Amino acid sequence: MSSLMNVSKNGTHKNSGLSHNGWSNWIDDLFNVDTFPGVVSSNFNTSVSLPKVNIRETNDEYFIEMAVPGMKKSDFNIDIDNEVLSISAEHNVEEENTEGNFTRREFGYNSFKRTFTLPDSIDDQKIKAKYEDGILSIKLPKLEEAKPKPVRTIKIS
Incomplete structure (x- = not known):
C-alpha cells in the first residue's frame, strides 16, 4: 500500500x-x-516567530537577553507566578500616508509570550529588567545560599 x-x-x-x-x-x-x-x-506572515533569547549564568546571577527591536517599554509585561517567569508584549503600528488624491493606511500588530521555569536558587524579590536599543535585559540574582562558596583550607590539628 x-x-x-x-x-x-x-x-x-x-x-x-x-x-x-x-x-x-x-x-x-x-x-x-x-x-x-x-x-x-x-x-503574508506564514509563520509565528518568537524573539531570540540569550541566557547566561555567572556565579551570582542569571541574565536573559531578548532581541525585540521597534518596541517601547510600555509594550512589555513581565510576571512571575509559581517559579515561572512570563515575558509578553503587544505592539500596534499604524501609519497613514496621503499623496494627492490617494490615501494609504497601513497597520500591523505584533505579540508574543515566552515563559521560563526559574530554579529555586533565584531571589525573585531582586529581579530587574531594562529595555535599551531593542534588547530586553532581565537580571535574575541568585540567593546568597545558592552562590558558590570560595575554597577554604582546613588545618589539621
Whole structure:
C-alpha cells in the first residue's frame, strides 16, 4: 500500500498520485513560497516567530537577553507566578500616508509570550529588567545560599 502524501526535502507536501495528481500539484505549486516568492513572502506572515533569547549564568546571577527591536517599554509585561517567569508584549503600528488624491493606511500588530521555569536558587524579590536599543535585559540574582562558596583550607590539628 502506498502512502497518500510524500514530503519533499524542503518540507512541502505533494500528493502521491491519485487521478487528480496534475491538478493537486498545480494547487501545491500555486501556494509554494519558492514558486511565487514576491506574492507569498511579502504580503503574508506564514509563520509565528518568537524573539531570540540569550541566557547566561555567572556565579551570582542569571541574565536573559531578548532581541525585540521597534518596541517601547510600555509594550512589555513581565510576571512571575509559581517559579515561572512570563515575558509578553503587544505592539500596534499604524501609519497613514496621503499623496494627492490617494490615501494609504497601513497597520500591523505584533505579540508574543515566552515563559521560563526559574530554579529555586533565584531571589525573585531582586529581579530587574531594562529595555535599551531593542534588547530586553532581565537580571535574575541568585540567593546568597545558592552562590558558590570560595575554597577554604582546613588545618589539621
